[in-house]
Structures are given as C-alpha cells and as structure tokens.
Amino acid sequence: MSTIQNIKKEMSKVLIGREKEVDLLLIALLQEGHVLLESVPGTGKTLLAKTFSHCIEGDFKRIQFTPDVLPSDVTGIQFFNPKTQEFELRTGPVVTNVLLADEINRATPRTQASLLEVMEEKQITIDGETVSLQPPFIVVATQNPIESQQGTFPLPAAQLDRFLLKIPFAYPSFEEERSILNRFKSSQPLHTVEKVMSLGEIQSLSSLVKEVHISEDIESYILQITRETREHEWVEVGASPRASLALLKASQAQAFIEGRDFVRPQDVVAVAPFVLQHRVQLTIEASLTRTPEELIDRIIEMATLPVEARQAQ
CATH class of the missing domain: 3.40.50.300 (P-loop containing nucleotide triphosphate hydrolases)
Structure with a gap:
C-alpha cells in the first residue's frame, strides 16, 4: 500500500x-x-x-x-x-x-x-x-x-x-x-x-486486487443494480453483463485502495456512477428532464442493501 x-x-x-x-x-x-x-x-x-x-x-x-x-x-x-x-x-x-x-x-x-x-x-x-x-x-x-x-x-x-x-x-x-x-x-x-x-x-498489485474477497451478498447487490438499469422505466438501453463485471472489478480495487481485503456495499456505491453512467441510454422522454447520473443515483437509493450492511446501520 x-x-x-x-x-x-x-x-x-x-x-x-x-x-x-x-x-x-x-x-x-x-x-x-x-x-x-x-x-x-x-x-x-x-x-x-x-x-x-x-x-x-x-x-x-x-x-x-x-x-x-x-x-x-x-x-x-x-x-x-x-x-x-x-x-x-x-x-x-x-x-x-x-x-x-x-x-x-x-x-x-x-x-x-x-x-x-x-x-x-x-x-x-x-x-x-x-x-x-x-x-x-x-x-x-x-x-x-x-x-x-x-x-x-x-x-x-x-x-x-x-x-x-x-x-x-x-x-x-x-x-x-x-x-x-x-x-x-x-x-x-x-x-x-x-x-x-x-x-x-x-502487476503484483493487480494480482493482489483480484484476491479481494466478494461475498455472494455483494455479488447479488451488484447484479441488482446493473439489472435494474435494464428494467427501469427511464431506460432505453441498459448496462451489459460487461458492466456487471466492471462494477465488480472496480469495487475490488476501491476496497484495496482503502486497505481492505473484502468488498463492502459502500465500495460498490462509491464506484457505481463512474462505471454505469456511460453504459446506459435514456428514453427520449426521460432524457428531456433526467440524466444518466440521476438514474444511477436513484437505482442505488432504491437497491436493497446486503443484510450485514443493514444491520451495521
């Protein structure tokens, strides 16, 4: 570090x-x-x-x-x-x-x-x-x-x-x-x-980042966010499976930079706007009054936190 x-x-x-x-x-x-x-x-x-x-x-x-x-x-x-x-x-x-x-x-x-x-x-x-x-x-x-x-x-x-x-x-x-x-x-x-x-x-640090642990609950949290980009009423084209993998990798690196060997929901939230905003396309109607950044913020706000994260609040 x-x-x-x-x-x-x-x-x-x-x-x-x-x-x-x-x-x-x-x-x-x-x-x-x-x-x-x-x-x-x-x-x-x-x-x-x-x-x-x-x-x-x-x-x-x-x-x-x-x-x-x-x-x-x-x-x-x-x-x-x-x-x-x-x-x-x-x-x-x-x-x-x-x-x-x-x-x-x-x-x-x-x-x-x-x-x-x-x-x-x-x-x-x-x-x-x-x-x-x-x-x-x-x-x-x-x-x-x-x-x-x-x-x-x-x-x-x-x-x-x-x-x-x-x-x-x-x-x-x-x-x-x-x-x-x-x-x-x-x-x-x-x-x-x-x-x-x-x-x-x-190369050595990259290898260590890939070892940062991601629990199944965090994986589900990531998938919940990316899949909602495909189903939200504001969205014309949602984030691809490559985006889900990108969000996972970015969350790992975010945790590593902060000195941890495991990913927390806060890591996902910290990087999600930068991973997803350029991968979604709003409908014509939504784009008149909304931005992709607002969409991602709303999806994160509505997403269900993993159990351990809710208990810590």
Whole structure:
C-alpha cells in the first residue's frame, strides 16, 4: 500500500483538488481498465493523464485525435522497404503502457473503431499480423462535451462499453483555483514528479486486487443494480453483463485502495456512477428532464442493501 500512497503524493505535487479522480485512475490501472475523462476544455484532463504517466516506469504515448487521423496512424502499417525489398511492420503509438487518446471524439468512427480490439484484447492486428501488447496497458481518453455538435463524432455504445470508468471533471472551487494560480504562475511542477511505480509492481498489485474477497451478498447487490438499469422505466438501453463485471472489478480495487481485503456495499456505491453512467441510454422522454447520473443515483437509493450492511446501520 505504500506504493499507492507514494503515487498519490507525487500526483498531488501537480494536481489540486483531484483526489477522487486520482483514486479512480488507480482503480483502472490496478484492474487493467480504461478511463474516459469528460469535461470542458482547460480543467486539467490532459494534465492528469500526463502526471499519472510520469509516476509509472513505463512507456507513455499520446495521440491528438483530429478528423484526418487514420486507423493506421493509431495501430501501425506494413510498409515496403526498398532496401530490403520486403514489407516490414511498423507499429503505431498504441503499442505502449499508457496511451493518452486526447479528444477521442474528434476522430472519425472508423478511426475510433481501430481502438476496439486493443482495448478489449490487448493486441492489434495489422494486415493479418497480430501483435500482443505487454502489460500493463491502459487507455486514458479525453473528450469535451460542449463541442459534441461541432466537428466531433460521438462515441458509439460499443466503444463506450470498453471504458471501465467515465470520470466527469468539475470546475475547481474558488480556493482550489487560487492554489492552481499560485502553483503554476512561476513554474511547471510536472517536472518535479518522480517515478514511483515499476511495471512489476503494477502487476503484483493487480494480482493482489483480484484476491479481494466478494461475498455472494455483494455479488447479488451488484447484479441488482446493473439489472435494474435494464428494467427501469427511464431506460432505453441498459448496462451489459460487461458492466456487471466492471462494477465488480472496480469495487475490488476501491476496497484495496482503502486497505481492505473484502468488498463492502459502500465500495460498490462509491464506484457505481463512474462505471454505469456511460453504459446506459435514456428514453427520449426521460432524457428531456433526467440524466444518466440521476438514474444511477436513484437505482442505488432504491437497491436493497446486503443484510450485514443493514444491520451495521
């Protein structure tokens, strides 16, 4: 657990008021999941991803998505070498440990789809040749919601479902923003961040997270929440079985970060909005007055707590 605290300490050198976002990013890393950061421009999404990559002794690459980025720009190509008179494989930036997919919704659907295989199977296929990625591999993608109607292509459900977590970024408070001004007005603190987590440590911690105990009651609680997203009157399309597994994994990592080897209902509640909000689609009528976040909050509020949790209240 000292490694977890060290990475939080290093990230706090740069980030102010983003403790929850850092925890969620660690949850994704420990469970080998991917993260979608969503907010208006200038709130620190890219800075969070870059600071995170500075703390890890791994490879970091960035793709600035625009409408003219091609799938081959992401995954790679087979090119003809005139010297050897043979085709050679040149892998793209996706072959890394941490991939920052900046403004992912500016890419065309065809280019967005180039990430489907690698996000799910940790491999890429180029002209019939398969290349497996070395773990860990995590995609940290950003998108700006206010520009969804101007030069952008909304992510399809299949793409959204590949993200373990969707993390909305709120504006900082008055005092947090004052601290940001003071911290960045004369220096760039990103250069002071040290690497505190090796790839081997990530693998070891990931193995420990998978051993965090989940009782049958907690499993039932998770299933109750995800299945209600499919049956609620506000919902057009509910969360998939992949979402149930994602909620289970995120709950395990949440418990681990808090120093426990078992999952409590509070762990499920803490991560459920970030796991489920991007996986549900409201009906046209409901979307006029409701949001997916409100739906998840209501489902959690109505869900029946496991017996031991009710007794503890």
